[in-house]
Amino acid sequence: MNYKPVIGLEVHVELKTKSKMFCSCKADYFGEKPNTNTCPVCLGLPGALPVPNKKAIEGCVMIGLALNCKINNFSKFDRKNYFYPDLPKGYQISQYDQPFCTNGYVYLGGETNRHLPSGTKKRIRIRRVHMEEDTAKLIHQGQDSLIDFNRSGVPLVEIVTEPDFESAKEVVEYLKKLQQIVRYLNVSDADMEKGNMRLEPNISLMINDKGLRIKKTLPKYKVEVKNINSFRFAEKAIEYEIKRQTEILSEGKTPVQETRGWDEDKQKTVTQRIKEEAQDYRYFPEPDIPPIRFSDSDIASIECIMPELPDVKMQRFTNIYRLSAYDAEILTRDRKIAEYFDETTVIGFHHEIKRKRIANYIINRKIDINKILPAELIQIIIKDNQKSSLDEDKLSKVIAQILIENQKAVTDYKNGKVQAIGFLIGKVKQHFPKADTRQIKNVLEKSLK
Amino acid sequence: MKLNELTIKRAREGLRNKNFSSVELTRACLEQIKKHNKNLNAFITVTEKKALEDAKNADQHINNLAIGQFNNYPLLGIPIAHKDLFSTKGIKTTAASKVLEDYIPAYDATVVKKLKDAGAVIVGKTNLDAWAHGSSGENSDFGPAKNPWNTEYVPGGSSSGSAVSVASDMCLAATGTDTGGSIRLPASFNNIVGLKPTYGRVSRYGIIAMASSLDSIGHFTKTVEDSALFFDITSGQDIFDATTLPNPTESFTKNLEKGIKGMRIGFPKILKENSQELEYLGYFEIAKRLIQKLGAELIPIDIKHEECAIACYYIIQPSEVSSNLARYDGIRFGNNRENFGDEAKRRIMLGTYTLSAGYYDAYYKKAMQVRTLIKKDFDEAFKNVDALISPVSPTPPWKLGEKISDPLKMYLSDVFTVTANLAGIPGLALPIGFTKNRLPVGMQILGPHFSEAKLFQIGHAYEQATEWYSQKPNL
Numbered sequence: 001m002n003y004k005p006v007i008g009l010e011v012h013v014e015l016k017t018k019s020k021m022f023c024s025c026k027a028d029y030f031g032e033k034p035n036t037n038t039c040p041v042c043l044g045l046p047g048a049l050p051v052p053n054k055k056a057i058e059g060c061v062m063i064g065l066a067l068n069c070k071i072n073n074f075s076k077f078d079r080k081n082y083f084y085p086d087l088p089k090g091y092q093i094s095q096y097d098q099p100f101c102t103n104g105y106v107y108l109g110g111e112t113n114r115h116l117p118s119g120t121k122k123r124i125r126i127r128r129v130h131m132e133e134d135t136a137k138l139i140h141q142g143q144d145s146l147i148d149f150n151r152s153g154v155p156l157v158e159i160v161t162e163p164d165f166e167s168a169k170e171v172v173e174y175l176k177k178l179q180q181i182v183r184y185l186n187v188s189d190a191d192m193e194k195g196n197m198r199l200e201p202n203i204s205l206m207i208n209d210k211g212l213r214i215k216k217t218l219p220k221y222k223v224e225v226k227n228i229n230s231f232r233f234a235e236k237a238i239e240y241e242i243k244r245q246t247e248i249l250s251e252g253k254t255p256v257q258e259t260r261g262w263d264e265d266k267q268k269t270v271t272q273r274i275k276e277e278a279q280d281y282r283y284f285p286e287p288d289i290p291p292i293r294f295s296d297s298d299i300a301s302i303e304c305i306m307p308e309l310p311d312v313k314m315q316r317f318t319n320i321y322r323l324s325a326y327d328a329e330i331l332t333r334d335r336k337i338a339e340y341f342d343e344t345t346v347i348g349f350h351h352e353i354k355r356k357r358i359a360n361y362i363i364n365r366k367i368d369i370n371k372i373l374p375a376e377l378i379q380i381i382i383k384d385n386q387k388s389s390l391d392e393d394k395l396s397k398v399i400a401q402i403l404i405e406n407q408k409a410v411t412d413y414k415n416g417k418v419q420a421i422g423f424l425i426g427k428v429k430q431h432f433p434k435a436d437t438r439q440i441k442n443v444l445e446k447s448l449k
Numbered sequence: 450m451k452l453n454e455l456t457i458k459r460a461r462e463g464l465r466n467k468n469f470s471s472v473e474l475t476r477a478c479l480e481q482i483k484k485h486n487k488n489l490n491a492f493i494t495v496t497e498k499k500a501l502e503d504a505k506n507a508d509q510h511i512n513n514l515a516i517g518q519f520n521n522y523p524l525l526g527i528p529i530a531h532k533d534l535f536s537t538k539g540i541k542t543t544a545a546s547k548v549l550e551d552y553i554p555a556y557d558a559t560v561v562k563k564l565k566d567a568g569a570v571i572v573g574k575t576n577l578d579a580w581a582h583g584s585s586g587e588n589s590d591f592g593p594a595k596n597p598w599n600t601e602y603v604p605g606g607s608s609s610g611s612a613v614s615v616a617s618d619m620c621l622a623a624t625g626t627d628t629g630g631s632i633r634l635p636a637s638f639n640n641i642v643g644l645k646p647t648y649g650r651v652s653r654y655g656i657i658a659m660a661s662s663l664d665s666i667g668h669f670t671k672t673v674e675d676s677a678l679f680f681d682i683t684s685g686q687d688i689f690d691a692t693t694l695p696n697p698t699e700s701f702t703k704n705l706e707k708g709i710k711g712m713r714i715g716f717p718k719i720l721k722e723n724s725q726e727l728e729y730l731g732y733f734e735i736a737k738r739l740i741q742k743l744g745a746e747l748i749p750i751d752i753k754h755e756e757c758a759i760a761c762y763y764i765i766q767p768s769e770v771s772s773n774l775a776r777y778d779g780i781r782f783g784n785n786r787e788n789f790g791d792e793a794k795r796r797i798m799l800g801t802y803t804l805s806a807g808y809y810d811a812y813y814k815k816a817m818q819v820r821t822l823i824k825k826d827f828d829e830a831f832k833n834v835d836a837l838i839s840p841v842s843p844t845p846p847w848k849l850g851e852k853i854s855d856p857l858k859m860y861l862s863d864v865f866t867v868t869a870n871l872a873g874i875p876g877l878a879l880p881i882g883f884t885k886n887r888l889p890v891g892m893q894i895l896g897p898h899f900s901e902a903k904l905f906q907i908g909h910a911y912e913q914a915t916e917w918y919s920q921k922p923n924l
Contacts, residue, residue: 040555040556040655043781044776044781045536045554045555045556045782046536046542046544046549046552046554046657046658046776046777047535047536047554047558047653047654047655047656047657047658048654048655049653049654049689049690049691050691051688051689051690051691052691079772081771081772081775081804083775083778085780088776088781089775089776090772090774090775090776090778091772091775147780278806280805280806282771282772282801282804282805282806282809283804283809284768284769284772284804284809284813287660287661287662287692287769288661288690288691288692289691289692290691290692
């Protein structure tokens with residue numbers, strides 16, 4: 001029997017706003033002494049009330065827009081009621097039926113998907129993007145459980161996809177893409193190890209009927225996996241789950257609906273909590289926060305302050321700048337590098353330096369963009385150009401000598417064995433180790449005519 | 450007249466003219482508390498030492514203030530009390546529940562801070578139905594407060610102690626909260642003035658929440674004018690409460706003397722079904738006639754969905770209660786949950802049920818829809834009238850213990866008051882006389898959102914004509 005994985009993702013991203021979601025406490029808790037960034041609001045003291053952080057909501061809407069979501073004109077916060085020691089109010093302020101953003105999508109490149117012809121893109125649907133608050137952090141020490149409220153109330157954006165993934169590789173590609181987007185937007189560091197990007201995949205398998213019968217219904221069970229704090233773990237955990245569930249299904253049984261955790265030491269997932277029925281969170285509208293309305297112009301003005309996103313940049317670099325997909329991908333990985341490249345090309349334009357050449361410098365020479373200003377890079381390129389053109393005469397002489405000394409290669413080349421030129425380039429390079437290979441090749445080709 | 454019997458207005462005049470000091474005034478209140486609190490149980494905590502210190506500072510302040518600066522401190526040296534639901538930094542705040550028996554807040558509620566900044570002296574924290582759950586004051590875990598007009602009777606709740614403290618001259622004013630009538634009912638049972646402001650006009654920050662979408666923060670005073678003075682201080686937008694709204698700039702006392710000539714005042718078309726005692730209704734009829742005599746036009750009004758109000762209220766309120774009480778888990782502060790009393794447990798269970806999956810639509814959601822209809826009814830009514838008058842309670846004060854074993858009967862005593870909370874509109878309760886047994890009777894004046902100034906105007910006119918405030922209980 002053949003099984004097809006059905007994977008959906010919930011990703012939590014902590015925003016790096018100055019203050020927390022509902023109070024003015026500092027939101028950056030990393031490395032802080034426990035329980036030093038707290039106040040009556042994030043401690044849930046009697047009488048304290050939440051006041052929403054506008055910047056955080058803006059960040060959430062930006063993420064929604066970047067994921068092609070619809071931004072709802074009317075939205076509200078809700079209370080999600082449940083008991084846990086890391087939740088001081090006994091409820092989490094979240095969003096239930098009217099989140100800020102719904103119905104988006106992202107495209108994954110064809111490379112990771114064997115089933116699609118290369119170049120085809122796979123669409124992952126985004127169900128919703130909503131705003132909530134982080135819980136406190138529980139630290140278990142021997143017999144004691146300690147609570148650090150520095151994290152309590154930190155803005156958290158939850159991004160939920162439809163179950164559209166079919167492999168661990170697709171999930172990882174999506175995660176990288178999402179990380180890149182929130183970093184571009186500068187709303188979160190999205191560092192998985194620091195815990196400001198967390199993910200919970202839910203995984204199940206359905207029978208792959210190979211087109212005989214298209215089953216639209218989802219499997220009757222799903223397994224949620226927690227405790228994943230790197231892309232590598234995500235891949236391993238999902239692959240492990242697919243293997244484990246395949247074995248169970250092959251025996252004619254159904255996997256248990258449960259929450260499992262990734263155990264890195266044992267390299268497997270282990271049972272954490274078996275959900276017999278869905279927990280009832282008794283959601284109801286948060287009475288302490290009036291509903292939030294976005295006019296179309298509010299949304300437009302948020303859109304205006306958003307930077308150009310990686311996909312659009314990538315397209316511009318390949319279609320307009322005529323860079324290779326490979327170069328464009330490297331240059332757009334990090335917004336800072338992409339912007340550095342853009343700036344340098346503007347200056348380079350006045351000096352008639354091609355974009356491709358600038359790209360080569362940034363990619364191959366590993367330019368430290370924090371130390372070398374774009375104008376300085378242009379100066380370096382100009383100097384190198386002058387150096388190499390000065391040497392042209394000398395180069396021609398050396399080439400003439402080499403052609404005489406290597407008659408066999410010359411004959412081979414003239415007989416159509418084009419690759420023989422590589423041998424000759426190598427010989428020339430012994431004399432000019434720093435010279436541009438392309439330039440050598442050009443002069444060689446001329447001489448061989 | 451004894452100092453503690455003064456109104457805020459009179460006391461301020463006396464302090465300004467240096468007829469007496471704040472220490473003398475505060476001491477008079479503290480002595481009254483000492484004499485009668487044992488019997489009336491109005492206070493859970495009396496802050497004698499701190500009050501005298503603050504009064505001393507106030508006196509120094511009065512002496513040092515340049516003429517004209519006095520008005521910057523509208524309550525300078527005036528002794529007041531807070532319902533023990535208001536967080537007071539460094540002063541125990543119990544909500545009259547054993548759960549918070551030893552809880553000392555680390556911060557002041559916004560209203561507490563505003564009153565402090567206005568110069569008020571806090572004499573203590575007053576008794577209430579635990580968590581503000583109740584209409585009689587009997588649900589306090591520290592024993593019920595008693596009605597100063599007859600200690601065999603309830604003083605009304607939930608702000609029982611605050612009402613008793615003002616009625617028995619233990620302080621000049623006291624704060625309260627009104628979620629379904631908890632200010633207006635005890636005000637009317639004690640022959641004093643109680644204001645339930647428009648929802649969102651006074652900050653709820655720092656006040657232990659009962660039902661967040663219904664909680665209004667108000668106060669008790671001896672006169673309508675004092676109520677307006679007090680409201681000038683407590684009202685206004687607060688950056689710590691996202692549901693508050695900005696205030697107009699003029700004082701609420703501005704229109705006090707304008708009278709009610711030519712006003713159109715509505716009254717409920719049908720009352721008898723809701724009222725349990727015919728004799729008692731007679732007092733409201735007398736009040737109506739007086740309103741007419743003062744020059745207003747009386748217009749019968751029908752709030753169509755009023756009959757659904759109690760049902761609607763007793764779904765929304767416990768739902769929010771069940772969520773608001775979740776934080777009292779005993780992990781970080783307070784005692785554990787076993788200390789919740791019966792009424793709190795009842796509301797937690799009711800609310801948990803009405804919010805549960807599968808029941809939410811039938812209960813909570815439906816109740817919210819009815820609430821919208823009630824709001825609309827009032828909006829309609831106020832197109833036709835300036836304000837509405839109605840009794841506060843369907844009965845005069847009842848005897849202690851009379852309704853305690855019948856929660857439903859107790860809930861029904863809120864029948865005239867909950868509508869204002871559901872609609873979010875303001876209500877001013879004021880005395881309209883006494884029963885044959887010399888128990889106080891009150892009425893409420895309801896107005897559109899943000900119409901407090903008008904309510905004070907009507908209330909003041911009525912008060913000037915009746916002067917019920919001059920009647921004092923025989924302690």
